[in-house]
Amino acid sequence: MQVSLADLRIERPKIFTHGCPTRVVLDHVMSRWGVLVLLALSEGTLRWGELRREVDGISEKMLASTLRTLEADGIVVRTSYPEVPPRVEYSLSPLGEELMQRMLPLVGWVAEHAEGIVEQQP
Secondary structure (H helix, E strand, O other): OOOOHHHHHHHOOOOOOOOOHHHHHHHHHHOHHHHHHHHHHOOOOEEHHHHHHHOOOOOHHHHHHHHHHHHHOOOEEEEEEOOOOOEEEEEEOHHHHHHHHHHHHHHHHHHHHHHHHHHHOO
16 A cells, blocks of 8 residues: 555545644644654553553653543543442544554554664764
């Protein structure tokens, strides 16, 4: 599957321009923490603490904000259980699973080439 910006703009001329919803979604999904949270959830359902440990370096505030945003976008599902103490789990929605099928090859490419790219920097 090969797509270019020119191909996309044939059908939707304003795609990825200022004010286009595609920019909002791209910002949510491709943000520093968005990618890492989605990557962690691609392994399966996680509770808050598990997710926080899996996404090394994220603050509680950023994790809460990122999860809230991805849930509002319909990419992450939050399931709360009426227990004491409360139990909350996070997982990918079907839309999130479809997204990660496409994003995992990119993440794999980054993992494979990151050291060589960083070594070349002055």
